[in-house]
Amino acid sequence: MAQVAYLDSMLREYLVYRGYSNTLKALDLEQRNEKDQHFRAERLIEHFNAAVQASDLKALRSLWLHLDNNLFSKLDHTYAVAVKKLENSLLKYYLVTAYSNNKSDKISEFFNILASELHQQSEWKDWFFFSFCKNAEESPTFALFFTKQWQDTLLLSLRNFLTTVYQCLPQPSFVRAEQEAAHMQRLQDDNTRLRARLLQLQQEQQQQLASASSSQNLSGGDGGGTRRRSSYRQQQSLSDILPFDISPPGHIVDDFCIIASEASIVGQASEVQARGLKLLIRNIGSGSSPVMSRKDNGGDKSSSKHRSGSVGRSWI
Template sequence: IDDLLREYLLFRGFKDTLSTFERDIKQDHDKGFDANKIVNELLALASELKIEELLEYWRYLSYRFFSHLSPKYHRTTKMFEKRLLRLYLVSAVNQGKREDIRAFMDKHGRSLGQQGGDWIPWLGIEYLEEPKNRAEFEAYFSDEWYLSLRSALTDFIQTVFPALAIPRILLFDKEHRECEALRRKVKLYEEHLLGETRITTAPATSGPVDFVEDHIGGVAAAASPRMRPTDANPVTGALEAAVSSETQLLDMIPTDEVPSLLKISQEEIFLEHNAGIGLAKFSPSGELIASYDDESILKVWSPDPSSAAPKVKNELDFTVNAMAWDRRHDHLLYLHDEDGFIHTLNTNTNLMSRQLVSEKRYPWMQCMIASRASSTLLTVCSTKPENTSDVSVRIWDAGANKTVASRRFSAAAEAKGVCAALNHNGNIAALAYSTGYVRLADLRTLETVGTIRTKQRDVCSAEFSLDEDSLMVVTEVGGLTQWSLRKGSQMTAESTL
């Protein structure tokens, strides 16, 4: 937008206006509405002992942004002002600038003392030899407190921007970015579509699986409408012609080579947490990510860089060992805690309810997944975290808050983990054990209807393909393989993550 304004002012010949515009850009206190830059400026002023500049900048932010917030945020604003002042005092102590502390207290000590409370000990900090060794100050001198202040202040400032009235000219930029994002998605889909046609059949590695026609029923006939010819659509015809020419080239590849399945077209890194992330799940729409870290912080946020602050950020009072999104209502998130309760979080209202209780005999949740077609929730639990030779599979009706069916399944004694996947209608479940053994079960009867022996070790994830002709299997070392469910459980493709 700034570049467009410069171009327009030059076009109109407004040179004086352009000079003023450039001067204001250099003194931009809003930092381009970048919360990280604003926080960096605040922390730098405090650390460099520029107290008057710090207070002036904070007053500007209060007038410019914080005044637009709901009154319930006024207390939060005061809290961050207090933390910045304490960062200034801590920095002065670390730098041995006792005279700066004395000047600060001479000017602001009376008003701070009138606030009472936890400010009283700080009024005499300049007279202490080693304040950081005293219990009331120790936490403020730690790196963890500084990083926590940075993270929390950034999150807070990010919540401010959506409260501002957006100029109409910025809507043009927003729509332009949305169009660019859609173009990128279309390009990715085109690359994915062409990539799917490159998969050929590899030699069989195990016995046949004959359950598909009876239990998935009709998927083969409707498999992947993207791959069926049609005379009515010239675009599809052109695409198939391109695919046909590529297939001729692929015929030259030796048949004993398994083609690569994965093509990564884009990678991004997001710094949403200050601790190790234990769980992360995309919402069914792909627009949000739920992530949970080792400090019991749960966030629901958007990977879109144009998005504002996290939609949900909670410090939970229980430990989460499994999570799953509701596939039909993508604002609902299921959380399983260490005591066996399954909580339902409404991410729109940030309200949580505790509804379901898992079986005490199988306290450790291995995986939890929701059906796309109903309110069914599938859970797989074991007696111990790293022993899945004996697991309990339970079918829950999340709407009625009750168990529909359950059954025990046994596997090899060395099985140390199990993951699950559901097909499109929730009738077939794939239980993939760490040993590489995959059990296919009909959830209407909880009977085993097929098996696959992938000979892959340390399997950690499995998923049905979109046309349900195949099962994708991922190992902990980054191996990705695709197994046919209709051709005797052949491995049709493999790649490395």
Template sequence: MENVQYAEELVREFLVFRGFTNTLQAYEAELSTEIGRNFEVDKILDLVFSVYIPKYQLDRLLSIFSFLKQCFTSPADTVLYTALLKLEQSVLRYYVVNALKSGRQEKVVEFFSASGSYLMQKREDWIAWFAIPYIKNPSLDPQFRMYFSKEWSDTLVLSFRNFLSGIFNGTRIPALLKISTEKNMIKCLKSDIKQLNNKLSELQALLEVKEVELSLLRRSGNSIDSGHKNLLEITTFGSSVDGQAFSGVYEESSTSSIQGVDSHTLSSVKSRDEKLCDSSRMSNAGK
């Protein structure tokens, strides 16, 4: 809806700028009739069955079908054009039936007076309908009974809905509507870019903080590795020194032991020799 209003303002501004006053007046008149209702199916159905028919606005009702014939169908497209003519005929009959149900026979007479020649040009099966305002109970007449049933009116609304949905879904979007759409899209993209830039700045700041923390952790890790290496070297050196000291003590102890054994042996030998000498002397004296 916003896109349509924006496009309408652009057209109005252009017509004023060019001085197309007559065209502007016709344009404003067309807008006031609300024909097309922005190609929204539900709004058009509401316009037809809740406004034009209940309020007996026959001219506007006919203008709806003129608009559809002009803009969406052509006699060359026989299938679509024939379907639209049949749909128009059913809607006009619903107009007549609604007036009769409401007790407004004069509206039926006005209808045939205003549109009789048009109806006779299009379809000959309208001939019997010219007598319907004068039939006492048309809803009981076998020829018209069907048109007074709820099933028929519901089927008509559904058929109209399907027809409008079919032609509107295949409609090319006007360039003026694309201008508004692209404008809104650019606005949204700029907003997204701004948000992404803010997010990027936040992430960059967070990355810098994490890099500083990582650098500190690396320095701390290097210090721990260096201390561990020094401690390992000191431990290794201490073990080496202790081993050398133990070896020296062992060698010194061994030497002392050997020296003690040798002294004791020499002392024993010396004492034995002295005793032998004394014994020999005593033997010689006895002789």
């Protein structure tokens, strides 16, 4: 409400500046009479009823068109049927009132103006006979619309509908101008602050990289080539690393092949050892064994010494 009061004062200042004294008086009068939003609907009902009683079709349609363009068009599409139903009922109320006031010329004027618009609607099919009907208040087709109960129900439904619309209607752009300006200013301030924070983070990152490179230059190593490689390795990303070019083996070796080869080597060693034992046993049993020949010739000392010495020299 503070924004509305502020804009009312601005509008009053504008009217005074332009010299619209009559408009300013009308504004002051309407502001004094308009206490709450429920009174808006009451005033609209009064305007509708006054136009109907005066058979002023132009004023009736002008007021409804104004509400349709500025209020009803902003509602959800599900309310379109209700809006159209109220409009048709209000026009029928206009015809019934004109018929009751013996204003047949207003009825003819009504159909001359709206015939092209109403003939496409099925509910108006019987109403084109209304201007030629005698005792229409007794006709089964039109008798309901002459009853006070139907007319009061129509005005009450229209009043409740307008009250609900005014309660749910969003504020106009003229009222939200100050709020939207403040919101845009907050967004701009947030954008400036985020840009400054991003610039600060970039500067801190550059300083960290510079300090890291200087510390690598001061620390020892294997020369400038190693430092260059280390700095390049730090800056290198995962997408820059290429896999090693290793050629695949020529043949496939598995554990079963290794076990089989080891088993064949062990079998060959055992066969060699077995042949050695067989040869030793054969030499022991035969006379060519050096041990057995030394025992057989033990009686002849000279020959024994000669043989043993010769044998010992040959062994050594």
